[in-house]
Amino acid sequence: MARKTPTKPRKNASQARSRATVDALVEATARILVREGFEKASTNRIAEVAGVSVGSLYQYFPSKEALVAAVIERHNEEIMGLVRSALAEVADLPIDKAVRKLVTVAIEAHRINPKLHRVLAEQIPRTGQLKDVEAFNREVHALVRTYLESRRKEMRKVDPGLATFICVSTIEAVAHNTVLNQAEMLTEKTVRTLVEETTRMVVGYLR
């Protein structure tokens, strides 16, 4: 005997098969977004690419939006993982070492899947995921700010909130533009130079 009504309206995957279906759907959505663009990502096409029927799609996702949201969440978790562990790793290092690490990680994070990152950035406002992404942003700011405050001795007198804002904006922008504009023609040497220069700028600013 099962809980609730026999026809569960939606969500929840209990058997292994259905979990695979859910994964396939999310994966297919991501692939289509990257390879064919947002407009081609119709529910029918997603189901087709996932090797699943539309009906099944709607058993796990109440709407197309929910699918895109799932992709966004997966991608954000991936990035936040990198950022969190970088900041933990860096907690006891002096400012210059820490900034260098953070710049490096920012670029790495953007390189995970640049095209997906781009498409998602464009689609976030549409999915009502703005709130979640803002939360994600606030977490980054809070973590960086905490670090900066713990290193006040090495720094000149600055408003920590303002300094965090400027540093995070700068690092994020350099990483973003580097990966998205300069396409895939990024030699290791170029990246290293860029990291050095950005680090120099930020560190110079902080002390």
Next chain:
Amino acid sequence: MARKTPTKPRKNASQARSRATVDALVEATARILVREGFEKASTNRIAEVAGVSVGSLYQYFPSKEALVAAVIERHNEEIMGLVRSALAEVADLPIDKAVRKLVTVAIEAHRINPKLHRVLAEQIPRTGQLKDVEAFNREVHALVRTYLESRRKEMRKVDPGLATFICVSTIEAVAHNTVLNQAEMLTEKTVRTLVEETTRMVVGYLR
């Protein structure tokens, strides 16, 4: 006697009335994008808001995309006007004065119409306007780079291309995030502090 076929397929407005129609359409598109969002910007709705019929719309714009492109172009011209004149004004000034001015102008440019700026930024890839926006970006880079090269004496040894990239990215990001995140609660004092801090960072980096 007129040139060409009597039924001109599209484009071109010769009489005053039709120029007004074109303007109304572009203006209506911008208003809808800002006030109701991209998805509400159907051709029927645009025509309605412009006080014009769909048929007339299609006499001047071959597609919905073309309309959005026109809005983008108008907005970009507005911004480029600011940027060009700022860079001209700044050509003979030392680095610190110049950077301060550029940061100020960047924030001003973003404040022209923040909501429109946001919506357009999201929609650009969809309209095939990417190329035009890249051109616009390249112009900014070229102008800044020329300035920086003319001031080499005041600077440490840096690759001018790299320095331009980092400076433009930074200034753009700070302006962007300031206007888009901090909403409209921007006191003049906050803005001034931000300009000072950003200027300090960039100038410190350059020399």
Next chain:
DNA sequence: AGGAAAAGCGAGTGAATGCTCGCATTATAG
């Protein structure tokens, strides 16, 4: 084995929307 629940199916529905086309109205030229 057999029954029930879970998972899967896909043709079909209804609504939205980009765009066309034949006609009406307004402006211009002779």
Next chain:
DNA sequence: CTATAATGCGAGCATTCACTCGCTTTTCCT
């Protein structure tokens, strides 16, 4: 004033697409 071009109109066509529903197949449990 009249003919012709320019501009404007808006009902409706064609298409796309999110989503539903009745049904079949697979899995689980005893």
